[in-house]
Amino acid sequence: MGLLAYVGSSFMHKCRNGNIGVSRFLHASNFERKVILSGGNESCHGHFSKRSYSSLLAAGSECRTTVAGMRMPDVGSGGFSSSTYLSLAKTYSRSIHFDSKNSCLPTSVNPEQIVQNSDIHNITTDMVKMMGDIPRWISQSVSTIAPCDAPEPWQIGFQDAATPMMQGIIDLHHDIFFFLTNIAVFVSYIMARALWHFSHKRNPIPQRIVHGTTIEIIWTIFPSIILMFVAIPSFALLYSMDEVVVDPSITIKAIGHQWYWSYEYSDYNSSDEQSLAFDSYMIPESDLELGQLRLLEVDNRVVVPAKTHLRFIITAADVLHSWAVPSLGVKCDAVPGRLNQISTFIQREGVYYGQCSEICGTNHAFMPIVVEAVSTNDYSSWVSNQME
Protein backbone atom coordinates (compact mmCIF):
# COMPACT_ATOMS: atom_id res chain seq x y z
CA MET A 1 0.00 0.00 0.00
CA GLY A 2 2.87 2.35 0.69
CA LEU A 3 4.25 1.77 -2.76
CA LEU A 4 1.04 2.83 -4.41
CA ALA A 5 0.83 6.01 -2.38
CA TYR A 6 4.43 6.91 -3.21
CA VAL A 7 3.93 6.38 -6.95
CA GLY A 8 0.69 8.30 -6.87
CA SER A 9 2.15 11.33 -5.13
CA SER A 10 5.19 11.62 -7.39
CA PHE A 11 3.00 11.24 -10.47
CA MET A 12 0.66 13.98 -9.27
CA HIS A 13 3.65 16.17 -8.50
CA LYS A 14 4.91 15.86 -12.06
CA CYS A 15 1.43 16.54 -13.39
CA ARG A 16 1.19 19.72 -11.42
CA ASN A 17 4.50 20.92 -12.75
CA GLY A 18 3.23 20.48 -16.26
CA ASN A 19 5.96 18.14 -17.38
CA ILE A 20 3.90 15.25 -18.61
CA GLY A 21 0.54 14.43 -20.05
CA VAL A 22 -2.15 16.86 -20.87
CA SER A 23 -0.84 19.58 -18.57
CA ARG A 24 2.04 20.04 -20.97
CA PHE A 25 -0.53 21.27 -23.45
CA LEU A 26 -2.06 23.68 -21.08
CA HIS A 27 1.11 25.58 -20.31
CA ALA A 28 1.61 26.41 -23.99
CA SER A 29 1.03 30.03 -24.66
CA ASN A 30 -1.74 31.37 -26.76
CA PHE A 31 -0.39 32.87 -29.94
CA GLU A 32 -1.68 34.14 -33.21
CA ARG A 33 -0.15 33.68 -36.56
CA LYS A 34 -0.27 36.50 -38.99
CA VAL A 35 -0.66 35.16 -42.48
CA ILE A 36 0.01 37.42 -45.41
CA LEU A 37 -1.73 36.06 -48.45
CA SER A 38 0.40 35.91 -51.51
CA GLY A 39 -2.51 36.45 -53.86
CA GLY A 40 -1.73 33.24 -55.61
CA ASN A 41 0.14 34.37 -58.67
CA GLU A 42 3.74 33.71 -57.73
CA SER A 43 4.91 30.34 -56.76
CA CYS A 44 7.93 28.15 -56.99
CA HIS A 45 8.37 25.70 -59.84
CA GLY A 46 6.12 27.86 -61.97
CA HIS A 47 3.03 26.19 -60.52
CA PHE A 48 0.25 28.67 -60.30
CA SER A 49 -1.14 28.63 -56.84
CA LYS A 50 -4.46 29.85 -58.05
CA ARG A 51 -6.08 26.64 -56.98
CA SER A 52 -6.48 27.37 -53.32
CA TYR A 53 -9.60 29.19 -52.31
CA SER A 54 -7.71 31.82 -50.38
CA SER A 55 -6.00 32.88 -53.58
CA LEU A 56 -9.26 34.51 -54.61
CA LEU A 57 -8.61 37.19 -51.99
CA ALA A 58 -6.56 40.25 -52.89
CA ALA A 59 -2.82 39.87 -52.73
CA GLY A 60 -1.21 41.34 -49.66
CA SER A 61 -4.33 41.24 -47.53
CA GLU A 62 -3.69 40.09 -44.02
CA CYS A 63 -5.68 37.73 -41.97
CA ARG A 64 -5.17 36.11 -38.66
CA THR A 65 -5.37 32.52 -37.65
CA THR A 66 -5.42 31.56 -34.05
CA VAL A 67 -3.58 28.45 -33.02
CA ALA A 68 -4.88 26.22 -30.30
CA GLY A 69 -3.28 26.79 -26.95
CA MET A 70 -4.38 28.18 -23.64
CA ARG A 71 -2.56 29.50 -20.66
CA MET A 72 -3.64 27.81 -17.45
CA PRO A 73 -2.70 28.91 -13.98
CA ASP A 74 -1.20 26.38 -11.63
CA VAL A 75 -4.15 25.58 -9.44
CA GLY A 76 -2.67 22.54 -7.76
CA SER A 77 -4.24 19.13 -8.03
CA GLY A 78 -7.49 20.66 -9.18
CA GLY A 79 -5.70 21.70 -12.34
CA PHE A 80 -5.03 18.07 -13.28
CA SER A 81 -8.64 16.99 -13.25
CA SER A 82 -9.73 20.10 -15.14
CA SER A 83 -7.12 19.40 -17.79
CA THR A 84 -8.87 16.19 -18.77
CA TYR A 85 -12.13 18.07 -19.07
CA LEU A 86 -10.49 20.62 -21.31
CA SER A 87 -8.95 17.97 -23.53
CA LEU A 88 -12.43 16.46 -23.87
CA ALA A 89 -13.87 19.87 -24.70
CA LYS A 90 -11.16 20.43 -27.27
CA THR A 91 -11.94 17.12 -28.88
CA TYR A 92 -15.62 17.87 -29.13
CA SER A 93 -14.99 21.41 -30.26
CA ARG A 94 -16.90 22.36 -33.33
CA SER A 95 -16.66 26.10 -33.16
CA ILE A 96 -14.09 27.96 -35.17
CA HIS A 97 -12.73 31.18 -33.76
CA PHE A 98 -13.53 33.86 -36.29
CA ASP A 99 -12.12 37.29 -35.90
CA SER A 100 -14.78 38.96 -37.98
CA LYS A 101 -12.62 41.84 -39.16
CA ASN A 102 -9.53 39.93 -40.02
CA SER A 103 -10.95 36.56 -40.84
CA CYS A 104 -9.01 34.44 -43.27
CA LEU A 105 -12.20 33.72 -45.16
CA PRO A 106 -13.61 36.42 -47.41
CA THR A 107 -17.14 36.14 -46.04
CA SER A 108 -16.87 37.52 -42.56
CA VAL A 109 -18.71 35.72 -39.83
CA ASN A 110 -20.25 37.53 -36.91
CA PRO A 111 -19.69 35.99 -33.50
CA GLU A 112 -23.47 35.68 -33.15
CA GLN A 113 -23.55 33.39 -36.17
CA ILE A 114 -21.46 30.81 -34.43
CA VAL A 115 -23.92 28.32 -33.00
CA GLN A 116 -23.25 27.57 -29.37
CA ASN A 117 -22.16 23.95 -29.19
CA SER A 118 -24.22 22.39 -26.45
CA ASP A 119 -21.56 19.77 -25.62
CA ILE A 120 -18.96 22.41 -24.87
CA HIS A 121 -21.47 24.51 -23.03
CA ASN A 122 -22.46 21.60 -20.78
CA ILE A 123 -18.87 20.61 -20.16
CA THR A 124 -17.76 24.13 -19.32
CA THR A 125 -20.71 24.85 -17.02
CA ASP A 126 -20.16 21.55 -15.22
CA MET A 127 -16.49 22.33 -14.89
CA VAL A 128 -17.14 25.78 -13.49
CA LYS A 129 -19.63 24.40 -10.98
CA MET A 130 -17.29 21.61 -9.94
CA MET A 131 -14.36 23.82 -9.14
CA GLY A 132 -15.63 27.18 -8.09
CA ASP A 133 -12.20 28.65 -7.43
CA ILE A 134 -11.04 28.52 -11.08
CA PRO A 135 -11.31 31.90 -12.75
CA ARG A 136 -14.15 32.43 -15.16
CA TRP A 137 -11.91 33.29 -18.12
CA ILE A 138 -10.86 29.66 -18.42
CA SER A 139 -14.37 28.53 -19.25
CA GLN A 140 -14.68 31.45 -21.66
CA SER A 141 -11.44 30.55 -23.39
CA VAL A 142 -12.65 26.99 -23.98
CA SER A 143 -15.39 28.13 -26.36
CA THR A 144 -12.94 30.03 -28.59
CA ILE A 145 -10.35 27.33 -29.21
CA ALA A 146 -9.24 27.12 -32.82
CA PRO A 147 -9.61 23.60 -34.18
CA CYS A 148 -6.48 21.51 -34.40
CA ASP A 149 -6.51 20.21 -37.97
CA ALA A 150 -2.76 19.97 -38.39
CA PRO A 151 -0.12 18.35 -36.20
CA GLU A 152 0.93 20.40 -33.19
CA PRO A 153 4.37 20.20 -31.59
CA TRP A 154 4.45 17.60 -28.81
CA GLN A 155 0.89 16.63 -29.57
CA ILE A 156 -0.32 13.51 -27.82
CA GLY A 157 -3.98 13.22 -28.72
CA PHE A 158 -5.88 13.13 -31.96
CA GLN A 159 -6.43 16.08 -34.21
CA ASP A 160 -9.92 17.53 -33.98
CA ALA A 161 -12.58 15.59 -35.84
CA ALA A 162 -14.25 17.11 -38.86
CA THR A 163 -16.24 14.12 -40.01
CA PRO A 164 -18.60 11.69 -38.30
CA MET A 165 -16.12 8.92 -39.08
CA MET A 166 -13.33 10.57 -37.15
CA GLN A 167 -15.63 11.44 -34.29
CA GLY A 168 -16.60 7.76 -34.12
CA ILE A 169 -12.95 6.75 -34.05
CA ILE A 170 -12.22 9.18 -31.22
CA ASP A 171 -15.23 7.98 -29.22
CA LEU A 172 -14.16 4.37 -29.67
CA HIS A 173 -10.68 5.31 -28.54
CA HIS A 174 -12.08 6.87 -25.37
CA ASP A 175 -14.18 3.76 -24.69
CA ILE A 176 -11.30 1.36 -25.10
CA PHE A 177 -8.82 3.59 -23.27
CA PHE A 178 -10.95 3.47 -20.14
CA PHE A 179 -10.77 -0.33 -19.99
CA LEU A 180 -7.15 -0.26 -21.03
CA THR A 181 -6.23 2.03 -18.14
CA ASN A 182 -8.11 -0.12 -15.66
CA ILE A 183 -6.37 -3.27 -16.83
CA ALA A 184 -2.96 -1.61 -16.93
CA VAL A 185 -3.25 -0.22 -13.40
CA PHE A 186 -4.53 -3.50 -12.03
CA VAL A 187 -1.84 -5.61 -13.67
CA SER A 188 0.94 -3.19 -12.68
CA TYR A 189 -0.28 -3.14 -9.12
CA ILE A 190 -0.38 -6.91 -8.86
CA MET A 191 3.06 -7.20 -10.39
CA ALA A 192 4.54 -4.50 -8.16
CA ARG A 193 3.01 -6.09 -5.10
CA ALA A 194 4.38 -9.50 -6.01
CA LEU A 195 7.85 -8.05 -6.55
CA TRP A 196 7.69 -6.13 -3.26
CA HIS A 197 6.71 -9.17 -1.24
CA PHE A 198 9.27 -11.48 -2.89
CA SER A 199 11.83 -10.96 -0.17
CA HIS A 200 13.33 -13.46 2.25
CA LYS A 201 13.13 -10.96 5.08
CA ARG A 202 9.52 -9.99 4.53
CA ASN A 203 8.16 -13.41 3.48
CA PRO A 204 10.41 -16.24 4.65
CA ILE A 205 7.68 -18.86 4.18
CA PRO A 206 6.13 -18.75 0.72
CA GLN A 207 2.50 -19.69 0.03
CA ARG A 208 1.93 -23.10 -1.51
CA ILE A 209 -1.52 -22.60 -3.01
CA VAL A 210 -1.99 -24.58 -6.23
CA HIS A 211 -5.75 -24.64 -6.91
CA GLY A 212 -8.67 -22.30 -6.31
CA THR A 213 -11.68 -23.11 -8.46
CA THR A 214 -13.75 -20.06 -7.65
CA ILE A 215 -11.08 -17.49 -8.42
CA GLU A 216 -10.08 -19.32 -11.59
CA ILE A 217 -13.65 -19.10 -12.85
CA ILE A 218 -13.78 -15.42 -11.95
CA TRP A 219 -10.57 -14.52 -13.73
CA THR A 220 -11.76 -16.29 -16.88
CA ILE A 221 -15.26 -14.84 -17.02
CA PHE A 222 -14.35 -11.29 -16.06
CA PRO A 223 -11.89 -10.68 -18.94
CA SER A 224 -14.47 -12.06 -21.39
CA ILE A 225 -16.94 -9.50 -20.12
CA ILE A 226 -14.36 -6.74 -20.56
CA LEU A 227 -13.69 -7.97 -24.09
CA MET A 228 -17.38 -7.78 -24.81
CA PHE A 229 -17.45 -4.14 -23.65
CA VAL A 230 -14.55 -3.42 -25.96
CA ALA A 231 -15.90 -5.33 -28.94
CA ILE A 232 -19.43 -3.92 -29.01
CA PRO A 233 -18.59 -0.29 -29.82
CA SER A 234 -15.80 -1.46 -32.09
CA PHE A 235 -18.07 -3.59 -34.27
CA ALA A 236 -20.74 -0.91 -34.22
CA LEU A 237 -18.29 1.57 -35.72
CA LEU A 238 -16.85 -0.95 -38.17
CA TYR A 239 -20.19 -1.94 -39.63
CA SER A 240 -21.50 1.60 -39.73
CA MET A 241 -18.51 2.47 -41.95
CA ASP A 242 -19.67 0.03 -44.59
CA GLU A 243 -23.19 1.33 -44.89
CA VAL A 244 -23.54 3.21 -48.14
CA VAL A 245 -26.67 5.18 -47.53
CA VAL A 246 -26.41 8.31 -49.61
CA ASP A 247 -25.24 8.88 -53.15
CA PRO A 248 -22.31 11.27 -53.22
CA SER A 249 -22.62 14.67 -54.84
CA ILE A 250 -19.04 15.02 -55.98
CA THR A 251 -16.33 12.63 -57.07
CA ILE A 252 -12.72 13.72 -56.74
CA LYS A 253 -9.86 11.59 -57.95
CA ALA A 254 -6.57 11.72 -56.07
CA ILE A 255 -3.69 10.18 -57.97
CA GLY A 256 -0.38 9.62 -56.26
CA HIS A 257 2.85 10.18 -58.15
CA GLN A 258 6.47 10.27 -57.15
CA TRP A 259 6.41 12.70 -55.37
CA TYR A 260 3.23 14.75 -55.54
CA TRP A 261 -0.52 14.28 -55.69
CA SER A 262 -2.67 15.21 -58.64
CA TYR A 263 -6.39 15.78 -58.42
CA GLU A 264 -9.10 15.52 -61.04
CA TYR A 265 -12.58 16.93 -60.70
CA SER A 266 -14.24 15.28 -63.68
CA ASP A 267 -17.92 15.79 -62.88
CA TYR A 268 -17.91 18.86 -65.09
CA ASN A 269 -16.23 17.37 -68.17
CA SER A 270 -18.17 17.63 -71.39
CA SER A 271 -15.75 15.38 -73.25
CA ASP A 272 -12.86 13.09 -72.41
CA GLU A 273 -10.69 16.17 -72.01
CA GLN A 274 -10.04 16.94 -68.34
CA SER A 275 -11.53 20.31 -67.53
CA LEU A 276 -10.37 20.57 -63.93
CA ALA A 277 -7.16 18.76 -63.06
CA PHE A 278 -4.07 19.98 -61.26
CA ASP A 279 -0.94 18.88 -59.48
CA SER A 280 -0.33 19.57 -55.82
CA TYR A 281 3.30 19.97 -54.84
CA MET A 282 4.63 20.67 -51.37
CA ILE A 283 5.87 24.21 -50.80
CA PRO A 284 9.59 23.89 -49.98
CA GLU A 285 10.83 25.30 -46.71
CA SER A 286 12.73 28.10 -48.43
CA ASP A 287 9.51 29.37 -50.03
CA LEU A 288 7.35 29.31 -46.93
CA GLU A 289 5.76 32.50 -45.74
CA LEU A 290 5.25 33.57 -42.15
CA GLY A 291 2.64 31.42 -40.47
CA GLN A 292 2.66 28.58 -42.94
CA LEU A 293 3.30 25.03 -41.80
CA ARG A 294 6.57 23.35 -42.67
CA LEU A 295 6.31 20.18 -44.78
CA LEU A 296 2.52 20.51 -44.84
CA GLU A 297 1.65 23.36 -47.17
CA VAL A 298 0.99 22.80 -50.85
CA ASP A 299 0.61 25.14 -53.77
CA ASN A 300 -2.79 23.88 -54.93
CA ARG A 301 -5.23 22.72 -52.32
CA VAL A 302 -8.12 20.30 -52.72
CA VAL A 303 -11.14 22.59 -52.44
CA VAL A 304 -14.35 20.82 -51.47
CA PRO A 305 -17.75 21.97 -50.26
CA ALA A 306 -18.45 21.35 -46.57
CA LYS A 307 -21.57 19.48 -45.47
CA THR A 308 -21.72 17.56 -48.75
CA HIS A 309 -21.33 13.87 -49.37
CA LEU A 310 -18.02 13.40 -51.13
CA ARG A 311 -16.50 10.44 -52.89
CA PHE A 312 -12.73 10.27 -53.22
CA ILE A 313 -11.24 7.81 -55.70
CA ILE A 314 -7.65 7.12 -54.74
CA THR A 315 -5.12 5.58 -57.06
CA ALA A 316 -1.47 5.83 -57.97
CA ALA A 317 0.45 6.26 -61.16
CA ASP A 318 3.70 4.54 -60.27
CA VAL A 319 4.26 3.00 -56.80
CA LEU A 320 2.20 2.58 -53.66
CA HIS A 321 1.18 5.77 -51.86
CA SER A 322 -1.47 6.45 -49.25
CA TRP A 323 -3.84 9.39 -49.02
CA ALA A 324 -4.29 10.27 -45.38
CA VAL A 325 -5.92 13.23 -43.64
CA PRO A 326 -6.22 12.57 -39.88
CA SER A 327 -8.84 15.24 -39.16
CA LEU A 328 -11.18 13.64 -41.65
CA GLY A 329 -10.45 10.14 -40.39
CA VAL A 330 -9.31 9.12 -43.87
CA LYS A 331 -6.41 6.90 -44.79
CA CYS A 332 -6.55 4.98 -48.03
CA ASP A 333 -3.82 3.22 -49.94
CA ALA A 334 -3.15 4.39 -53.45
CA VAL A 335 -2.43 1.28 -55.49
CA PRO A 336 -1.39 1.45 -59.15
CA GLY A 337 -4.04 -0.16 -61.32
CA ARG A 338 -6.72 -0.05 -58.64
CA LEU A 339 -9.34 2.52 -57.66
CA ASN A 340 -10.11 2.74 -53.96
CA GLN A 341 -13.23 4.59 -52.93
CA ILE A 342 -13.61 6.67 -49.77
CA SER A 343 -16.88 8.30 -48.75
CA THR A 344 -16.66 11.27 -46.47
CA PHE A 345 -18.78 14.12 -45.17
CA ILE A 346 -16.94 17.14 -43.82
CA GLN A 347 -19.00 18.79 -41.11
CA ARG A 348 -17.26 22.12 -40.80
CA GLU A 349 -15.35 24.53 -43.01
CA GLY A 350 -11.64 24.67 -42.50
CA VAL A 351 -8.26 23.60 -43.81
CA TYR A 352 -7.17 20.03 -43.09
CA TYR A 353 -3.63 18.72 -43.46
CA GLY A 354 -2.35 15.24 -44.07
CA GLN A 355 0.69 13.43 -45.42
CA CYS A 356 1.48 10.53 -47.68
CA SER A 357 1.35 7.39 -45.59
CA GLU A 358 2.99 4.68 -47.64
CA ILE A 359 6.71 4.64 -48.32
CA CYS A 360 7.19 5.61 -51.91
CA GLY A 361 10.77 6.64 -52.38
CA THR A 362 13.11 9.39 -51.40
CA ASN A 363 10.56 12.21 -51.09
CA HIS A 364 7.85 10.19 -49.38
CA ALA A 365 7.86 12.67 -46.48
CA PHE A 366 7.45 15.64 -48.81
CA MET A 367 4.16 15.08 -50.56
CA PRO A 368 1.49 16.38 -48.22
CA ILE A 369 -2.24 16.75 -48.71
CA VAL A 370 -4.30 19.83 -47.91
CA VAL A 371 -8.09 19.75 -48.08
CA GLU A 372 -9.90 23.08 -47.87
CA ALA A 373 -13.61 22.83 -47.07
CA VAL A 374 -15.62 25.88 -48.05
CA SER A 375 -19.29 26.74 -48.41
CA THR A 376 -21.18 25.39 -51.41
CA ASN A 377 -21.43 28.80 -53.06
CA ASP A 378 -17.73 29.43 -52.66
CA TYR A 379 -17.02 25.99 -54.11
CA SER A 380 -19.18 26.74 -57.16
CA SER A 381 -17.36 30.01 -57.77
CA TRP A 382 -13.99 28.31 -57.34
CA VAL A 383 -14.90 25.62 -59.89
CA SER A 384 -16.13 28.26 -62.33
CA ASN A 385 -12.87 30.16 -61.90
CA GLN A 386 -10.75 27.09 -62.51
CA MET A 387 -12.63 26.03 -65.59
CA GLU A 388 -12.07 29.33 -67.35
Add this chain to the structure above:
Amino acid sequence: MAEIELKTAPADFRFPTTNQTRHCFTRYIEFHRCLSAKGENSGECEKFAKYYRSLCPGEWVDKWNEQRENGTFPGPL
Protein backbone atom coordinates in the same frame (compact mmCIF):
# COMPACT_ATOMS: atom_id res chain seq x y z
CA MET B 1 -20.83 32.96 -61.47
CA ALA B 2 -22.51 29.91 -62.89
CA GLU B 3 -24.08 27.55 -60.43
CA ILE B 4 -22.38 24.22 -60.81
CA GLU B 5 -24.71 21.27 -60.51
CA LEU B 6 -23.42 18.92 -57.84
CA LYS B 7 -24.07 15.57 -59.42
CA THR B 8 -21.83 12.62 -59.97
CA ALA B 9 -21.87 8.91 -60.70
CA PRO B 10 -24.22 7.33 -58.16
CA ALA B 11 -23.21 4.51 -55.85
CA ASP B 12 -23.70 1.28 -57.81
CA PHE B 13 -25.01 -1.67 -55.80
CA ARG B 14 -23.14 -4.03 -58.14
CA PHE B 15 -19.92 -2.64 -56.68
CA PRO B 16 -20.51 -2.17 -52.96
CA THR B 17 -16.90 -2.50 -51.82
CA THR B 18 -13.95 -0.18 -51.62
CA ASN B 19 -12.44 -1.47 -54.86
CA GLN B 20 -14.12 0.49 -57.64
CA THR B 21 -11.81 -0.54 -60.48
CA ARG B 22 -14.44 -2.79 -62.01
CA HIS B 23 -17.07 -0.06 -61.60
CA CYS B 24 -15.08 2.40 -63.70
CA PHE B 25 -14.32 -0.28 -66.32
CA THR B 26 -17.94 -1.41 -66.50
CA ARG B 27 -19.22 2.13 -66.99
CA TYR B 28 -16.71 2.70 -69.80
CA ILE B 29 -17.83 -0.48 -71.52
CA GLU B 30 -21.50 0.35 -71.00
CA PHE B 31 -20.99 3.70 -72.70
CA HIS B 32 -19.37 2.22 -75.77
CA ARG B 33 -21.90 -0.58 -75.98
CA CYS B 34 -24.64 2.03 -75.79
CA LEU B 35 -22.95 3.95 -78.61
CA SER B 36 -22.76 0.91 -80.85
CA ALA B 37 -26.36 -0.02 -80.01
CA LYS B 38 -28.01 3.39 -80.19
CA GLY B 39 -25.74 5.26 -82.54
CA GLU B 40 -23.13 7.93 -82.02
CA ASN B 41 -25.40 10.94 -82.08
CA SER B 42 -28.03 9.70 -79.69
CA GLY B 43 -28.12 11.68 -76.47
CA GLU B 44 -29.05 8.67 -74.40
CA CYS B 45 -25.49 7.53 -73.91
CA GLU B 46 -24.33 10.80 -72.43
CA LYS B 47 -25.35 9.61 -68.96
CA PHE B 48 -22.88 6.71 -69.14
CA ALA B 49 -20.23 9.03 -70.45
CA LYS B 50 -20.58 11.27 -67.41
CA TYR B 51 -20.34 8.27 -65.11
CA TYR B 52 -17.15 6.84 -66.50
CA ARG B 53 -15.54 10.28 -66.76
CA SER B 54 -16.27 10.93 -63.08
CA LEU B 55 -14.86 7.62 -61.92
CA CYS B 56 -11.95 6.82 -64.21
CA PRO B 57 -8.63 8.63 -64.15
CA GLY B 58 -7.93 10.56 -67.34
CA GLU B 59 -4.85 8.47 -68.07
CA TRP B 60 -6.82 5.24 -68.05
CA VAL B 61 -9.46 6.68 -70.39
CA ASP B 62 -6.80 7.88 -72.80
CA LYS B 63 -5.09 4.52 -72.77
CA TRP B 64 -8.35 2.67 -73.41
CA ASN B 65 -9.31 5.03 -76.22
CA GLU B 66 -5.97 4.33 -77.85
CA GLN B 67 -6.45 0.60 -77.42
CA ARG B 68 -9.88 0.79 -78.98
CA GLU B 69 -8.45 2.59 -81.99
CA ASN B 70 -5.73 -0.02 -82.29
CA GLY B 71 -8.19 -2.84 -81.85
CA THR B 72 -6.39 -4.13 -78.77
CA PHE B 73 -8.95 -3.16 -76.14
CA PRO B 74 -9.30 -6.12 -73.74
CA GLY B 75 -12.94 -5.63 -72.80
CA PRO B 76 -16.23 -6.96 -74.24
CA LEU B 77 -17.25 -3.93 -76.29
